[in-house]
Amino acid sequence: MxxxxxxxxxxxxxxxxxxxxxxxxxxxxxxxxxxxPSGCGKSTFLRLFNRMNDLVDGSRMTGLLSMDGEDIYxxxxxxxxxxxxxxxxxxxxxxxxxxxxxxxxxxxxxxxxKDSGFIASRVEASLxxxxxxxxxxxxLRQSAFSLSxxxxxxxxIARALAIEPSVVLMDEPASALDPISTAKIEELIFELKKxxxxxxxxxxxxxxxxxxxxxxxxxxxxxxxxxxxxxxxxNPRVEATQNYITGRFG
Amino acid sequence: MKKxxxxxxxxxxxxxxLLSGGTTSLAILLIVLFLFREGASFFKSPNIESxxxxxxxxxxxxxxxxxxxxxxIFDSEIVRWDEVGGPAMDIELFRFSDMVQYVPxxxxxxxFEHVPAVVDSIVMAHPGMIAFYPEQFVAPEQQLKVFPxxxxxxxxxxxxxxxxxxxxxxxxxxxxxLVLGTLWVSLFAVIFSLPFGVAVAVYLAEIASERIRKxxxxxxxxxxGIPSVVYGFFGLVVIVPLIQKGFNLPVGETGLAxxxxxxxxxxxxxxxxxxxxxxxxxxxxxxxxxxxxATHWQTVYRVIIPxxxxxxxAAIVLGIGRAIGETMAVLMVTGNAAIIPHSLLEPVxxxxxxxxxxxxxxxxxxxxxxxxxxxxxxxxxxxxxxxxTVEIISSxxxxxxx
Ligand SMILES: Nc1ncnc2c1ncn2[C@@H]1O[C@H](COP(=O)(O)OP(=O)(O)OP(=O)(O)O)[C@@H](O)[C@H]1O
Ligand SMILES: [Mg+2]
Numbered sequence: 001m002x003x004x005x006x007x008x009x010x011x012x013x014x015x016x017x018x019x020x021x022x023x024x025x026x027x028x029x030x031x032x033x034x035x036x037p038s039g040c041g042k043s044t045f046l047r048l049f050n051r052m053n054d055l056v057d058g059s060r061m062t063g064l065l066s067m068d069g070e071d072i073y074x075x076x077x078x079x080x081x082x083x084x085x086x087x088x089x090x091x092x093x094x095x096x097x098x099x100x101x102x103x104x105x106x107x108x109x110x111x112x113x114k115d116s117g118f119i120a121s122r123v124e125a126s127l128x129x130x131x132x133x134x135x136x137x138x139x140l141r142q143s144a145f146s147l148s149x150x151x152x153x154x155x156x157i158a159r160a161l162a163i164e165p166s167v168v169l170m171d172e173p174a175s176a177l178d179p180i181s182t183a184k185i186e187e188l189i190f191e192l193k194k195x196x197x198x199x200x201x202x203x204x205x206x207x208x209x210x211x212x213x214x215x216x217x218x219x220x221x222x223x224x225x226x227x228x229x230x231x232x233x234x235n236p237r238v239e240a241t242q243n244y245i246t247g248r249f250g
Numbered sequence: 251m252k253k254x255x256x257x258x259x260x261x262x263x264x265x266x267x268l269l270s271g272g273t274t275s276l277a278i279l280l281i282v283l284f285l286f287r288e289g290a291s292f293f294k295s296p297n298i299e300s301x302x303x304x305x306x307x308x309x310x311x312x313x314x315x316x317x318x319x320x321x322x323i324f325d326s327e328i329v330r331w332d333e334v335g336g337p338a339m340d341i342e343l344f345r346f347s348d349m350v351q352y353v354p355x356x357x358x359x360x361x362f363e364h365v366p367a368v369v370d371s372i373v374m375a376h377p378g379m380i381a382f383y384p385e386q387f388v389a390p391e392q393q394l395k396v397f398p399x400x401x402x403x404x405x406x407x408x409x410x411x412x413x414x415x416x417x418x419x420x421x422x423x424x425x426x427x428l429v430l431g432t433l434w435v436s437l438f439a440v441i442f443s444l445p446f447g448v449a450v451a452v453y454l455a456e457i458a459s460e461r462i463r464k465x466x467x468x469x470x471x472x473x474x475g476i477p478s479v480v481y482g483f484f485g486l487v488v489i490v491p492l493i494q495k496g497f498n499l500p501v502g503e504t505g506l507a508x509x510x511x512x513x514x515x516x517x518x519x520x521x522x523x524x525x526x527x528x529x530x531x532x533x534x535x536x537x538x539x540x541x542x543x544a545t546h547w548q549t550v551y552r553v554i555i556p557x558x559x560x561x562x563x564a565a566i567v568l569g570i571g572r573a574i575g576e577t578m579a580v581l582m583v584t585g586n587a588a589i590i591p592h593s594l595l596e597p598v599x600x601x602x603x604x605x606x607x608x609x610x611x612x613x614x615x616x617x618x619x620x621x622x623x624x625x626x627x628x629x630x631x632x633x634x635x636x637x638x639t640v641e642i643i644s645s646x647x648x649x650x651x652x
Contacts, residue, residue: 050541052537052540052541055536055537055540057459057460080540080543080544080545081543083540083541083542083543084542084543087541087542088541090534090537090538090541092534094532094534094535094537094538095538096535096538096539096553096557097556097557098556106539106542106544106552107542107543107544109552110539110542110543110544110545110548110552111543156538159538159542160541160542163542163543
């Protein structure tokens with residue numbers, strides 16, 4: 001059974017229809033990449049899965065979105081509980097103005113975890129999973145702002161992993177980073193696939209090709225093509241996809 | 251050509267800015283200097299009503315009395331010399347106006363030329379007597395002991411418990427009740443207004459819809475501009491009677507009334523400043539918290555409030571500043587009794603209220619006038635200390651990252 005499923009999703013910012021009937025499914029333990037020109041609705045779609053768009057005044061959605069077969073827009077869904085299961089990494093690193101340790105511990109604390117031994121072990125495990133532990137283990141009490149941009153982004157990944165979600169949404173996680181940090185994050189995504197279902201938005205075609213199992217191409221609020229990454233990059237069905245990937249448009 | 255002109259204009263603007271900044275700073279400095287200079291000459295003033303002297307029997311070893319002791323002696327609160335370090339004798343008072351009780355008026359002479367001798371003989375006849383009379387009647391042939399001219403000492407002023415600038419024969423300039431009154435009223439004003447202010451700021455910044463915010467924010471900003479007399483009037487008509495009835499007091503004009511009126515006055519400032527700082531928190535910070543499964547409320551108190559701590563600090567400083575410096579409203583509702591407050595339900599008097607109420611009737615350049623200037627200096631120092639303390643606390647808070 002698919003992990004995430006979207007069925008005929010329409011999304012509106014006021015009168016503007018940003019998503020025009022999207023249907024797709026994502027399997028557990030795969031990396032799915034969303035590609036497409038700027039403004040085509042990738043972020044909008046991604047943010048539906050952890051209901052981040054609830055914050056946008058005057059927005060509206062129709063259609064069915066489900067995780068593990070459960071409608072995540074159902075009345076009885078507790079949004080904060082849902083967000084504990086669906087982690088998110090944003091385009092720009094956005095650590096809290098707290099220490100490195102407290103940044104990672106935040107999700108646990110708001111979850112009501114009090115056991116400091118458990119918290120410490122989760123923080124270490126998450127930082128290790130985000131390949132940041134060795135760089136920060138001696139300065140956990142320092143401000144998160146003392147880290148470099150790439151380190152901050154990995155810290156944000158660790159922060160998302162600390163509460164052990166089953167899905168991790170990443171909105172252009174490497175767009176603000178240098179090639180070395182980017183490579184580290186890509187490696188990380190590959191590792192994380194074992195335990196998580198990952199959806200990643202990217203403008204970097206090579207990145208999509210390197211890290212993802214499946215790729216979805218969006219254009220003007222519509223899902224144009226969705227298939228195995230290999231297929232999309234080597235032999236796309238639709239001409240628009242071909243044009244976009246080869247950089248002839250967009 | 252055009253470029254040169256543009257550069258010239260830029261230079262001019264730069265120069266103007268520098269000039270205005272410089273003069274403003276200089277002016278502020280000069281004002282402070284002026285305050286302190288005027289205030290400092292207060293300690294050169296005599297400690298009894300000027301133009302008068304105190305005299306005792308030459309065998310009395312007492313040479314100096316503080317203003318407080320003089321007042322208590324003449325109020326018959328101190329009745330024995332041993333209470334002020336003298337011999338075990340009762341104190342007898344002699345005021346110049348008591349003269350006729352001792353001698354018939356015609357013995358004073360047509361031009362009062364016999365007064366010095368008469369005073370002398372009266373004092374010499376009563377070993378426990380203290381005399382208070384105009385210095386023009388001090389004469390070299392007198393045997394009595396005139397107290398050497400003494401000035402008001404800093405401890406009489408800063409540690410004195412009594413503020414009665416028009417008392418006879420020694421005016422009392424003890425600032426403790428005024429300082430405490432100011433601190434009490436301001437402290438409670440902040441205690442009352444801070445939680446409400448921050449709560450309303452959170453509501454406006456985080457919970458209220460855009461429509462509500464658009465209506466309320468300007469309304470609150472408008473409230474900050476209402477003259478303080480209006481608030482004072484409101485306090486007098488509404489809050490004072492409420493307190494009087496509510497606590498069953500003889501009068502409703504109390505420190506509590508002052509604190510409440512000040513709290514109401516400080517609220518708009520606190521709300522506006524705190525709300526502004528909460529709204530400048532990057533959206534991404536909020537989203538990060540919510541995306542980790544924090545509820546809206548958890549986000550507010552774990553991220554939004556800590557992140558806007560510097561704005562809230564500014565709000566506190568401005569709020570306290572307004573409270574400490576506020577004059578009119580406080581003058582109207584606190585009852586203005588210069589006594590050391592033991593509870594908020596007693597009348598108190600603050601420093602600004604004292605200055606405002608008394609400056610008009612204090613003769614320019616006189617002791618009272620200078621005492622009021624010195625009060626201004628104290629107010630200045632208190633405000634400075636409070637601002638610095640709040641600043642230090644908040645910067646500790648900020649660096650304390652856990
Ligand atoms: N909060 C909003 N209010 C109104 N319109 C919005 C809002 N957010 C996005 N949009 C519009 O919705 C459309 C899709 O935006 P979205 O952010 O999903 O694009 P995107 O594919 O992520 O683009 P990019 O690659 O530049 O991040 C755009 O036309 C955008 O202008
Ligand atoms: Mg986007």
